[in-house]
Amino acid sequence: MLETGDSARDLVGFVLPETGGLVETADPARPYVLLDADGAVVAPVEAFLAELQACSRPATTIRSYGMDLLRWWRFLSGWGVAWDRATRVEARDFARWMRMAPKPTRVHWRRRSSDGGHPPPVSRPSAAVPNPVTGRAAPGRLYSASTQAHCETVLRSFYTFHLEEGTGPILNPFPTTRERRRRPIAAGRSTRQSAGGRYRPSVPRRLPRRIPDSRFNELFAALRYNRDRALLAFWVSNGARASELLTSRQRDPLPGEQLLGVVRKGTGEFQQLPSSPDSFVWLRLYQEEAWRAGAPRGADKPLWWTLRRPFRPLTYHAARAMLNRANALLGANWTLHDLRHTAAYRMARDPQLALTDVQWVLGHAHLTTTQIYVPAGQDEVVEAVRAHHERQSHQAQMPAVPAAGYRTESLNTLFGRNQ
Template sequence: MVETGDAGRDLVGFVLPDSGGLVETADATRPYVLLDADGAVAEPVSAFFAELQACGGAPATIRSYGMDLLRWWRFLAGWEVAWNRATRADARGFVRWMEIVPKPARSHWRRRADAGATPAPGARPLADAPNQVTGRAGPGRLYSAATRAHCETVLRSFYAFHLEEGTGPIINPFPAGRERRRLPVVAGRAARQSAGGRYRPSLPQRLPRRIPDDRFNELFAALRHHRDRALLAFWVSNGGRASELLTSRQRDSLPGEQLLGVIRKGTRAYQQLPSSPDAFVWLRLYQEEAWREGVPQDLSEALWWTLRRPFRPLTYHAARAMLNRANALLGANWTLHDLRHTAAYRMARDPGLALTDVQWVLGHAQLSTTQIYVSAGREEIIEAVLAHHQRQARQTEVPAVPASGYRAESLNDLFGGAQ
């Protein structure tokens, strides 16, 4: 048995085993199953997935939770620790390992042979330089704070579920946040309890990133197909999420009313989103081209399809690959969610549009979520500050006016005409 205490572990030299996996199934009641190191289904995870599904979790949510649980399962397998024997020291070691060790390299059949090698264990790599076009840093070699926070939340919820069911350890390895002792006892435990878990990292407050108009025009011009132009036109005009737009059927497009129906991500409710006229023009051009190629033409069929045979409904990953191809031409790293942020900024900054209307279009449950788009974005703040510096420079360049009584020729002789 491997030593489970922090003192007996070499977290820097630990290599995460490539065992088990998260497998998608055709069973609607079990969209994903987690396989352990022996290839058997991890039933504790399946029970947790069933709880998520009963609480309204979409298959994409189950997959996201499953990836975090798979990482934890592999970590425990590397130290020969059973999931229900995990202690707080195991959880603390896992959190520390995610913070200091580079992400394991993933092999891909499209990866070039001359790709950069994985840094040696223990070498803390620097964050990637910001992109010159977007100003956003690319994915670094370390796990981001958001990834670590999401993973901690998932694992804490997983053990909390089994603690309630009586099927897991009697103590949650991922504890809740420490109490804030500075508050008086009369404030109550709920008031003194910090938000989130004890091992949850602090996340920086970031402004949503929008695409400036000139950059958007460059991105739109880099697209090669009418389908891609129609997708971008809808995303940047109706503010729908990337995955929501791909749920539309051919019957959901109403050009006469400028409405496009989508299935909302969280509530799974059907909603018609107002869209720009240009979006429907590009959509019609795409449909005429697609129907000539043999794409199914039926009101109940999907609205967006792949461009090559055999034709299949367009998925989120295929849409992201489309945007990445345009990014490669521009040297940018825009994301599909940036298009939603751009639409939200444009609508929220319009004085003729009520913020509650923007909230309805974006599908936000709270108005406070929509209010973040009222503030100026990163590009606008930088532009305003640079304009401030220019005004300051112009003020210092104004020549001083000499007092009355001085002769101009005397000043010219003294200062050489530079006053």
């Protein structure tokens, strides 16, 4: 098959086969493995994931890369193409398919079992309709541009790795973009620029979405348990990532110093974050209830537990389910990461708090990442523009004041205002 040839594949009607899978293991040297249709470990992917681990990538990143590789493996399996026989025709068709293919619907295991293992397809809302509470568009039927871009980056890196190792095809199916000549920056000199992968889509820049104070109060009031209130109070005050807060142990809260220790996601280092006083109040209320109910107690024990027996350490998915229950009451679609954005925005907009201090609290490697929280949020901009229009309307209704030296009675007579 020529790389420049036209593909005759029916990409519109193609259905991604549900073969293979990405499996989590108990082996710290292999946190995730990719299995093929026969249940065997895919060795090329295993070598690539080992390279990621050697480059200090966390397990969450390895899982994210593995899911993209699983999608690619299933695509090739559907067309009967081996991974090392893939050309730019397959890569181009894959990029085209991701732009038009609906995302697979995943059904909860309880619904699957209640429907005899064959539940009806789940319809996804249109991404063009924003949520009336949050203003965020719901996940649509198609893959988002960010998902497509991430997948292209992963696959290009995967084939680059095997090209350097000499274990893959001699040409990367996912090439870099064609170089474009820029204007000369000096006499006799010119530069070239590359914008990444050729099949990488343009990703719109999105501003971090925070929760306005009034909406946060509604969200907080929709929570039913002191544990959930303590979690939200910490997330919105210290800016920790959702997964980072769940790493705290019972020895880590220091109410007297208003510090809570967490393990950072990227570096894996332990860091004490300053938190609001009310978060420790809710934490103490939750601990008293949990200990009376029989939750494990000890300095080395996890700080956050499930509310029902058998008690288990609280996971990220359980915390997200807690937030989704509150969202269902409000008709909203807030996310756990919105709480981190809210905390970052509140700190960055405080003129008495240095931006470098905010960078340290958030754990950002670069100050430019922290600076995205400095501009006003969308709701503030909307309110400011509304106030501007109101001032303009009020000013237009005010009577004109005559200049000095002119009598008001004379001007009224001249312009017929007395008639």
